[in-house]
Amino acid sequence: MSDYILEMRNIVKCFPGVKALDKAGLTVRRGEIHALIGENGAGKSTLMNLLLGLFPQDEGEIIFKGQKVSFKSPREALEAGISMIHQELRLIPGMDVAENIWLGREKRFSKGGIINLKKRYRETEELLDGLGLAFSPRAEVRSLSPADMQLVELLRALSYRPDLIIMDEPTSSLTDKEARFLYRVIRDMAAGGAAIIFISHKLEELYEICHRLTVMRDGRFICERPIGEISMDELVKQVAGRTIKERYPKTEASFKNVALEVRDLRSAGNFQNISFTVRRGEILGICGLVGAGRTEIMRAIFGIDRFDSGEILVEGKKARIKSPKHAVALGLGMVTEDRRRGGIIANLAVRYNISLASLRLYCGLAGAVNRAKEREAADAMAEKLAVKAASMKQAIASLSGGNQQKAIIAKWLLAKPNVLILDEPTRGIDVGSKSEIHRLISSLAGEGMAVIMVSSELPEILGMSDRILTIRNGEITGEFLRGADHEKLIRSMFGI
Numbered sequence: 001m002s003d004y005i006l007e008m009r010n011i012v013k014c015f016p017g018v019k020a021l022d023k024a025g026l027t028v029r030r031g032e033i034h035a036l037i038g039e040n041g042a043g044k045s046t047l048m049n050l051l052l053g054l055f056p057q058d059e060g061e062i063i064f065k066g067q068k069v070s071f072k073s074p075r076e077a078l079e080a081g082i083s084m085i086h087q088e089l090r091l092i093p094g095m096d097v098a099e100n101i102w103l104g105r106e107k108r109f110s111k112g113g114i115i116n117l118k119k120r121y122r123e124t125e126e127l128l129d130g131l132g133l134a135f136s137p138r139a140e141v142r143s144l145s146p147a148d149m150q151l152v153e154l155l156r157a158l159s160y161r162p163d164l165i166i167m168d169e170p171t172s173s174l175t176d177k178e179a180r181f182l183y184r185v186i187r188d189m190a191a192g193g194a195a196i197i198f199i200s201h202k203l204e205e206l207y208e209i210c211h212r213l214t215v216m217r218d219g220r221f222i223c224e225r226p227i228g229e230i231s232m233d234e235l236v237k238q239v240a241g242r243t244i245k246e247r248y249p250k251t252e253a254s255f256k257n258v259a260l261e262v263r264d265l266r267s268a269g270n271f272q273n274i275s276f277t278v279r280r281g282e283i284l285g286i287c288g289l290v291g292a293g294r295t296e297i298m299r300a301i302f303g304i305d306r307f308d309s310g311e312i313l314v315e316g317k318k319a320r321i322k323s324p325k326h327a328v329a330l331g332l333g334m335v336t337e338d339r340r341r342g343g344i345i346a347n348l349a350v351r352y353n354i355s356l357a358s359l360r361l362y363c364g365l366a367g368a369v370n371r372a373k374e375r376e377a378a379d380a381m382a383e384k385l386a387v388k389a390a391s392m393k394q395a396i397a398s399l400s401g402g403n404q405q406k407a408i409i410a411k412w413l414l415a416k417p418n419v420l421i422l423d424e425p426t427r428g429i430d431v432g433s434k435s436e437i438h439r440l441i442s443s444l445a446g447e448g449m450a451v452i453m454v455s456s457e458l459p460e461i462l463g464m465s466d467r468i469l470t471i472r473n474g475e476i477t478g479e480f481l482r483g484a485d486h487e488k489l490i491r492s493m494f495g496i
Contacts, residue, residue: 004063005030005164005195006051011060013046013219018390020046021057025221026197026214028164033186033196035206035227037239038216039432041388044199045400047216048166052077052084065163081163085153085170087199087401093142098124100141101156127155131185145291147178154185165189166197169401171205172427174456177289183209201402201429202457203232217241236431248463249439251446255466256280258316259450260332260419262301265310270296271474274310278419283441283451285465287458288493293474294454295337298421302334303327315418328357333417335408337424337454343408346397350389353396354378354407358415381410386436402429409437413444420444423454438464462486 006028013021021043028034038044050057053071062069064080071077074084091100098120102108109120124137133155135148144152150170157165167186171179186196186209198210206213207227215222215238222238230238258277265274271293278284288294300307303321312319314330321327324334336343344353355362355378362374379392385406389399396404405427412420422441426434441464445451455461461468462484470478470492478492 003029005065006197007061007063008047008051009061009063011047011050011062012058013050013055014058015390019219021050021219023060023221024216024219025060027224028195028197029212030163030195031190031193032212033190033198033210035210035213036197036199036216037201037203037206037213037235038222039239039402041218041400041403042216042239043219044216045168046219048084048168048197048199051166052082078160078162081160082166083157083160083162083164084166085150085157085168087169087172089146089149089153091141091149091152094140096138096140097128097135097144097152097155098137100152101127101137101159103156124155127159130158131155147174147291150174151182154182158189162194164195164197166199168199169201169427170198171200171202172424179205201431201434203235203431204459207232215239239431248460249435249442250283250464251442253281253283253445253466255282256448259314260301260452261313261316263311263313265297265300265307265312267296267300267305267307270305271300271471273475276469276476278450278452280418280448280450281445282466283445283453283464285461285468286452286454286471287456287461287468287489288471292471292493294471295423296474297471298334298423298452298454299336301327302332302421304334304336328415328417331418332421333357333412333415333419334421335405335412335423335425337427344396344404347395349393350382350387350396350399350407351375351378351392354381354387354410354414357411361415377414378410381414382407385410385413385440386433402433405429406433406437409440413440417449419450419452421452421454424456425453426455426457426460434460458486458489462489 004027008026011021011024024043024047026036026047036044051062052074053076054074056070101124102120106115109116121137128137133151135144141149141152171182174182190196200206210227212224212226214224257280259280261277263275266272274297286294299305301312303323303326312321319330355374359369362370364370382392387406387410388403396407409425426437429437441451453464466482468480468484469476470489472493472495477495480489
């Protein structure tokens with residue numbers, strides 16, 4: 001019997017106007033954690049979607065567990081032993097944990113059309129206990145933290161007892177502690193014989209958990225290596241197809257007047273005593289554990305959520321920001337943490353998603369939009385940020401997650417805000433694009449924009465920030481200047 005559980009060889013896939021895969025390949029061994037790496041648009045998602053049966057390949061073959069296969073649907077792939085945990089959570093918020101895990105398999109617990117709820121909760125508890133998770137199977141998913149939602153996705157995948165699990169950016173919303181818990185689970189799964197395809201742009205974690213890696217670029221297979229036989233610099237070069245000299249290209253800043261001031265902001269149950277300033281030309285980094293209140297503070301400032309007390313001053317004047325529309329009118333922009341729910345209009349064209357926040361710039365006296373100017377500006381910004389799409393007319397939902405993220409950033413850059421809030425701006429972004437976005441952020445600050453950057457990646461915070469605030473339990477626990485000690489930052493985040 002072959003040592004490989006999966007062999008994908010010479011895979012070709014064409015869509016109108018683009019060759020998405022060109023002789024791509026991937027081999028995965030039983031009991032192996034195999035990294036699949038590449039820039040956004042490299043073909044990783046297309047290759048996995050093809051494996052799952054979302055569409056057929058034009059050329060090439062797929063061999064799974066020694067048999068040549070061509071799945072017609074994800075359901076067929078599931079039944080054959082392949083599960084996938086998607087980067088974008090696919091849970092139903094109004095259902096409880098057990099309902100989400102067993103959705104579509106209600107017959108497993110029913111007799112005469114009546115579902116045995118006790119049995120379903122019992123089997124869910126067994127899954128939870130198997131991973132040492134404390135939340136209840138009866139908990140509504142909407143009440144869980146993003147990290148626990150990610151674990152529910154994992155439980156659903158494990159409930160199928162798969163031979164192969166595809167994990168797409170599984171740690172993107174997890175703290176270091178939560179990520180290490182997930183690593184342990186993944187290692188246990190591999191030790192039990194399951195194979196894992198691990199897709200991540202966090203190169204450091206690949207060296208921690210993976211056995212081998214495959215690099216893709218422009219829809220092609222580039223190389224396959226044991227993880228211990230390739231240096232970080234060489235890996236970055238293979239992924240990007242070029243040498244990236246600076247991962248955090250931060251230029252020296254020249255600070256000007258205070259663009260935004262927050263005084264004693266409070267929201268019961270979310271945050272309290274929040275006071276800070278950010279100046280024109282400054283990048284203010286904000287970090288903390290998941291659930292610390294970072295995102296809630298930013299949402300309140302931008303008018304998405306209400307707060308109970310406190311003041312917000314824009315350019316020295318008190319502002320009563322009642323909605324995002326009002327925030328934009330005052331010169332604020334915000335890249336939200338959850339791009340699918342708060343950043344894009346899924347069925348709208350890429351071009352129109354990019355121009356959405358700046359339509360006022362292309363309106364004539366009568367209020368009509370000058371479509372030619374709008375199109376020219378949006379397309380130019382998409383090109384500047386290297387948003388990969390077959391056409392700017394296609395629905396943004398059809399792009400990879402990383403390219404959606406770049407389009408959202410393009411939207412706010414086109415609006416030219418005075419204060420730009422970036423909540424996890426490079427989540428799901430490849431190493432090459434990260435460097436480009438970091439360079440752009442630094443350039444914007446250099447031109448006088450005030451930038452607030454929330455990130456779970458401490459190297460990003462340390463590499464890009466002029467000043468750093470740490471948040472814990474909804475309060476600011478520390479303030480640090482550029483060049484801060486990594487360990488001191490972590491201690492402040494944990495309240496040590």
